[in-house]
Amino acid sequence: MTGFAWNAAKWLVVFLLSVGAAAQANPVGFDDLVLKADAAREQNDPAQAIELYRQAVALKPEWPDGWWFLGLLQYGTDSYPEARDALTHYIALTPNAGPAFALRGLCEFETGDYAPSLNDIERGLSLGAANQPRNEKILRYHEALLLTRSGYFEIALQKFAFFAGGKVPNPEFLVGIGLAGLRTPLLPKELRADKQDLYMAVGSAAFHFLSGDEKTAQQEFQDVLQRYPTAANVHYLYGYLQFPRDADAGIAEFKRELDITPASAPVHAMLAWGALIQNKSAEALPYAERAVAEDPALPTGQLVLGRALLETGDVTGGIEHLQKELQLEPNNLEAHLALVKAYSKSGRKEDARRERLLCLEIARGEDAPVARP
Amino acid sequence: MRGLNSFLSGVILILIAMTCISSQAQTRLDNPGSACAGCHRAKATSQPQTPMGRALLLLPGPDSSLKANPKLTFHKGDYTYTVETQGDNSTYSVTDGKGKISSPIHWSFGYGAQTWVFEREGKWYEGLVSYYPNIQGLDITIGDAALTPHTLEEAFGRELLHSEPKDCFGCHATNAAQNGNLNLDSMQPGVRCEHCHVGANTHLLDSLQGQFDSAPPKLGKMTTEDISSFCGQCHRSWEAVVRGHTRGVINVRFQPYRLANSKCFDGADPRISCLACHDPHQDLVREDSSYDGKCLACHGSSAQLASAQLASPQTASASPRPGAKSCPVSKTDCVSCHMPKMTLPGGHMKFTDHEIRVVKAGDPYPD
Numbered sequence: 193m194t195g196f197a198w199n200a201a202k203w204l205v206v207f208l209l210s211v212g213a214a215a216q217a218n219p220v221g222f223d224d225l226v227l228k229a230d231a232a233r234e235q236n237d238p239a240q241a242i243e244l245y246r247q248a249v250a251l252k253p254e255w256p257d258g259w260w261f262l263g264l265l266q267y268g269t270d271s272y273p274e275a276r277d278a279l280t281h282y283i284a285l286t287p288n289a290g291p292a293f294a295l296r297g298l299c300e301f302e303t304g305d306y307a308p309s310l311n312d313i314e315r316g317l318s319l320g321a322a323n324q325p326r327n328e329k330i331l332r333y334h335e336a337l338l339l340t341r342s343g344y345f346e347i348a349l350q351k352f353a354f355f356a357g358g359k360v361p362n363p364e365f366l367v368g369i370g371l372a373g374l375r376t377p378l379l380p381k382e383l384r385a386d387k388q389d390l391y392m393a394v395g396s397a398a399f400h401f402l403s404g405d406e407k408t409a410q411q412e413f414q415d416v417l418q419r420y421p422t423a424a425n426v427h428y429l430y431g432y433l434q435f436p437r438d439a440d441a442g443i444a445e446f447k448r449e450l451d452i453t454p455a456s457a458p459v460h461a462m463l464a465w466g467a468l469i470q471n472k473s474a475e476a477l478p479y480a481e482r483a484v485a486e487d488p489a490l491p492t493g494q495l496v497l498g499r500a501l502l503e504t505g506d507v508t509g510g511i512e513h514l515q516k517e518l519q520l521e522p523n524n525l526e527a528h529l530a531l532v533k534a535y536s537k538s539g540r541k542e543d544a545r546r547e548r549l550l551c552l553e554i555a556r557g558e559d560a561p562v563a564r565p
Numbered sequence: 566m567r568g569l570n571s572f573l574s575g576v577i578l579i580l581i582a583m584t585c586i587s588s589q590a591q592t593r594l595d596n597p598g599s600a601c602a603g604c605h606r607a608k609a610t611s612q613p614q615t616p617m618g619r620a621l622l623l624l625p626g627p628d629s630s631l632k633a634n635p636k637l638t639f640h641k642g643d644y645t646y647t648v649e650t651q652g653d654n655s656t657y658s659v660t661d662g663k664g665k666i667s668s669p670i671h672w673s674f675g676y677g678a679q680t681w682v683f684e685r686e687g688k689w690y691e692g693l694v695s696y697y698p699n700i701q702g703l704d705i706t707i708g709d710a711a712l713t714p715h716t717l718e719e720a721f722g723r724e725l726l727h728s729e730p731k732d733c734f735g736c737h738a739t740n741a742a743q744n745g746n747l748n749l750d751s752m753q754p755g756v757r758c759e760h761c762h763v764g765a766n767t768h769l770l771d772s773l774q775g776q777f778d779s780a781p782p783k784l785g786k787m788t789t790e791d792i793s794s795f796c797g798q799c800h801r802s803w804e805a806v807v808r809g810h811t812r813g814v815i816n817v818r819f820q821p822y823r824l825a826n827s828k829c830f831d832g833a834d835p836r837i838s839c840l841a842c843h844d845p846h847q848d849l850v851r852e853d854s855s856y857d858g859k860c861l862a863c864h865g866s867s868a869q870l871a872s873a874q875l876a877s878p879q880t881a882s883a884s885p886r887p888g889a890k891s892c893p894v895s896k897t898d899c900v901s902c903h904m905p906k907m908t909l910p911g912g913h914m915k916f917t918d919h920e921i922r923v924v925k926a927g928d929p930y931p932d
Contacts, residue, residue, distance in 0.1 A: 437726075437727045437728075438727060438728070440745050470745075525807070525808070529804045529807065529808070532803070532804070533794070533804075533832070535832075536788075536789075536831070536832025536833065537788050537790045537791065537833060538833065539831070539832075539833035541831045541832075541833070541834075544831075544832060548803070548825065551804075551807050552807060555807045555810060556810075556812075
C-alpha cells in the first residue's frame, strides 16, 4: 500500500471503529465472547480481537456487528482478502451500508480487483460513505485512480477537480492526475519509473489549471512541451481543460495534438464537438466519422457522429449513432439532449417528450453544469 | 501585345465597375436596414422599432429614460449607487463612503429595463444595478441578487469572464463578433437584419448586380424545433437551460425552454413554433385575445379552426390534433390562464410563462 493510501486507510479504520455499528442484542452464550472481543479491540489488540470476532461469527453468522468489526480490524492489519470476505457477509446482512461498500472497495483496491473496487466505492459514495471530509478525500481519490485505470479519463479528471485549490498531498497524487490527463490506464504504482517525471509534471500543470491558476498552468504546460515535444496527449489535455471557457483555444490545441497522434479518436471527437458547438456541423462530420472509424467503442465518437449526422440532415443515421452512444453511456445528458432534437424534428412527439423528461431528471442529478460531451 | 492590352483593358473595366458597385453598396451597407428596405420595406422599417431592434442603445445619446430621471440613487449594504445624466451623458457610480468608482455609460442593454456594461481597465463588467421603468429607478440587476460584494470593485459590477462580453453584445447587437472575437468597430446596436438573416450583406451586394441566388435561407421554413433552437441562441434554448441547471422561476425568462416543456409542444408542428405567435419584425402584441386563434388552431372545434386558419395562414393546412382538448372554461383570452404572467423576485417586470399548461391554484412553479 502506498503511503498516502496507508495513512488514509488507518484514519478511516480509526474513524469507523469509533463510530461502530449499531449494537444488536447478543444471543445467550455469545455475551462472554463478544465482551472479550470488544475489550481486545478497545485495548488495541487487533490479533486477539480478530480471533474472538471470528469465533463469534462462526457461532452466529447472522450477527452483522461481528462481521463489521472483523472486516474493519482485518483491513487495518492489511488482511485485505479476509477483510473483503467479512465485509461481504456484513453487506449481505446490511445491504444499504455505504461505509461497508466503500471499505470493501478499498480492500479490493489493495487486492488488485479493480473493477469490483470501483463499483463498490461508487456504491459506497452513493450511499453516503463520504460522511466526513477526510473520508470523502480518501474515497474520491481512489475513485479517480480507478476510473483512470478503467479508461474513464474525462470522468477521472472531473473527480480530481474535487481536490482543486487544496494542498497536493504527495507526488503520487500528481502522477494520478497525469495518468488521467494523458489517457494512460494505469495506477501510479504501475507506471514505469522513467515515465514518472513526465506524468508528475503534467499532473502539476493540470492541477494548477483545475485550481484556477491558469497562468502557472500555461507556463507548466509549455515547460512540459519543451521537454517532451512528442509526448502524446499533452496538447489534448491542455485543450480539453481550456475548451469549456475558450473553445477556440481548445480547438487549436486539439489540432496541434493531431500532428503528434494523427489517429487519436478522442482528438477527432473533440474537434467534431468543437465544430458542433460553433454550429459548423458540416465541418464536424468528417472529424466525427474519423473518430468512430478509429474507435467505435468511444462514446464521445458516437455522440458527435450522431449529432453531426442529425444536424446535416440525416436524422435516421443520427438517431442510430446516438442510441449506440447510450448503449455505452446510458445517462449521457448530451446524447439524450440530441435525441430530443432528433425525435422532435422527425415528429416523434412522445419519444421527444420522454427524452426531455429524462434529460431534466439527469440534469437534476448532476452536481454542476455540463460543458463537455 | 494586343492580347495583353485587351486583357488589361478588361481588368480596368472590371475594376471600375466593381468600384462603382462597391461604393453604392457601401453606402447602403453603412445602414443595412435601410438598404434592405429597398426590397423589404415593411419589415425593414418596422423591425428597428421593436424591442429587439432596440436591444442595445449607444450612449451618449437621446435616452429618454435616463434624461427623464437625471439623478438615480440606490443603496445596497455599504454601497450607494448613482446614475447621473447631464445632457446626453450618463455616468454610473458606486461609493462605499471612502472610495468611489465612476464610469461613463456607453452601452445600455435592453429596451425598457436597462443594464449597463462597462469596460474598465481592460476588464468587462455588468453593472450590479439596473434601471427598471416600473419603479423609474434602480435595483439589483436580474440574476445578481445572490452576489455579495466584498470590495468596491465587486460592488461596481460583476466581472464578465471569457466569452461573456461577446455573448452580451452578440445577442443585443449585430455584427459584434468577427472571427469569434468581440469587435465593437463592426458592431451595430440592436438586432438588425444581418443578425438573424446571416448573409444578408452578401445578398445585398449580389442583388445590386441582379443576382439573387445568395439570398439567406428563409427562417420561417425551419422546423419548429429548429426555430426554437434558433431563437434560443439569445432567448436561451431548451438544452442550454438544461445544461446550465437554471432552476426556479428565474427560468421563466427563457421562452424556448418553457415552451418546449409544454405537453403540447411538437417540434414538427408549425402551429406551436415561436413564429406561429410572434413576428419578430413587428412590435410584441400584448393583448391576450390576439393569441386565441393560435391556441384554437389545435384546441378548437372545426368552426373555430376554420376561423383560426383565416387569421393565421401558417396553420392553413393544420387540422385539430387527436387529443387536443377544448377548454371547458373559455374560448377567449386563453393565455391569461394557461400562460400566466410571472413576476421575478426583484425584477420589477412580468414575463409570460411560455410553458402552456392547466394552471391550478397552489401548484408549484414547474421548473
